[in-house]
Amino acid sequence: MIQQSLQKSISEALQELYGISASPEAIKIESTKKEFEGDYTLVVFPYVKQARKSPEAVANEIGNVVKGKLADIQNYNVIKGFLNFSVSDSYWDSFVMQNHDADTFGIQKAAADAAPIVVEYSSPNTNKPLHLGHIRNNLLGWSVSQLLAASGHNVKKVNLVNDRGIHICKSMLAWLRYGNGETPESTGIKCDHLVGKYYVEFDKHYKEQVAQLMAEGKDEETAKREAPLMVEAQAMLKRWEDGDKEVRDLWTKMNGWVYAGFDETYKQMGVSFDKVYYESQTYLLGKELVQKGLDMGVLFRKEDGSVWCDLTADGLDQKLLLRRDGTSVYMTQDLGTALLRHNEFGAERLVYVVGNEQDYHFKVLKLVLGKLGFDWADKVYHLSYGMVELPNGKMKSREGTVVDADDLIAEMEKTAEEMSREHGKNDSLTPEQQKELYHILALGALKYFILKVDPTKTMLFNPAESIDFNGNTGPFIQYTYARIRSIIRKAVEEQRLDLSQPVASEALNGKEKEVIKSLHDLPSVIAQAAESYSPAMIANYAYDLCKNFNSFYQDTPILREENVQSKCFRVQLCQMVANAIRNTMDILGIQVPERM
């Protein structure tokens, strides 16, 4: 790649001219802003002090030396402290010739024996269906996995299902009490939604009981603790832990419903896992570690029997690791599963896709792992993402302002259908193909809308805008892809163009060059995005590429071009753009249609 050649030559030039030693990687090459002539820019300010010359003089001297070293650098110009290099057309030409039929352009393959990166995401509770917040989690988890894979890593996707605890007991209890034996089959309600319904039911009756107790003169705290439903739920949890058959059977049944529902939603979203863990099977793992910590003297036991880790030296508080009754907490089992995962995969990194409300938890997790003597503690990476807010504020399940994942997807498919019918271009498709297309478009819109914003930031989900198909949206990119595929089809089928042989262009026009430069950037964009776990960078890249292409396409009649060589070159360029779009969209988990 030309950037690397530039870095190397500049590094040498600095040494030769001024005796400055700077490693090639340390030299920053930027792409030249559109208003200025040139392709790549070196800012020379950092070196003028040592060179003891004016910025212009330094830039000119470096430019002159580099031009002499690199045949691909056709020219350079200097504006103040900015040294702009122009790359020769022949370099861009050969770049297209070498890559025009590379389906996997931009994508790296991992060595088979490389230590994997384990990415945990999704990790739902089993008491209610998935909502918008989970959607961001799932899309991010999937996409980051794809991104890491595309940058040459082995990736294992795992899910830790939180299938035990007081929450599922609440659903179970409410179902027993108020359910009248309802099943998904008898009601026609989607499995996980039925379980969620009883979770809400529990909350409703529980609140009534609390209110009544308070009316009888109890204070709020006591009322909450003594409400019969809560007492029963606690008892049920105890029975579950004791292995009570009746409770376990019901638990198995209702969790089974939830899994069936989740599987459907996962399938809709197009995400999957290499391995699924269940908390019911792993929740005891951490206890051994705690004992080890006690033996090592890095943990301590209080008089009441509870076990703690003192993190005050690290600027944090004391953290509870075992309850007074010896049962484990969230942190305890996370310690256990981290160790399990590390041992099981020999992982290079353990990535957790979890919301930023748990920043503190993961900080503590890393510290405690370190105190327990695990040198791999710093391999734990919390991919912390911001919450999703709605125009009218936050999502609150109690207030019924959650956006349900299934409902949202169905809604978007409906909109996609309406939009498509309006444009009426898909009459040639069979009803099945149409339905598939609407699904592809709906999910393209949804995924792109969520993934294009920086994961770390709180984002606003505006339903009205998310189903927009114009501008910086998934469907815009899908549409661009479909058009390009159409051009290529016509070139091959109607015009009998032979695309198998590499050809050079006659002359590159400005917009064509923009497209080629954009393509040329893809590998480094993927590398950089992977480094910062940012699918958003990929999304924005893909959008820019499409915009560049559309702009070029608008005033360059590719198929009407009379010069066969030029035409062939441009159609091959189309192929490259199509491949780049497909590969980047694949990283985001977005499908691209051949026609739409």
Add this chain to the structure above:
RNA sequence: GGCUCCUUAGCUCAACUGAAUAGAGCAUCUGACUACGGAUCAGAAGGUUGCAGGUUUGAAUCCUGCAGGAGUCACCA
């Protein structure tokens, strides 16, 4: 209250981690259809980057203070 994160155009988001005149989309306005796919393209308008200092040749970006917002500080997960 302590700690962490955020604040960029009317709205939703960028800005390659310190560089040239802070960029897109939506919304508004103006142009381009004998359409290689107009779900497009070209253009206009829209900014004291929350406020005040500081560091630097250079700051949306780094430091300090202030204001506003979010999260978290459970023997919940």
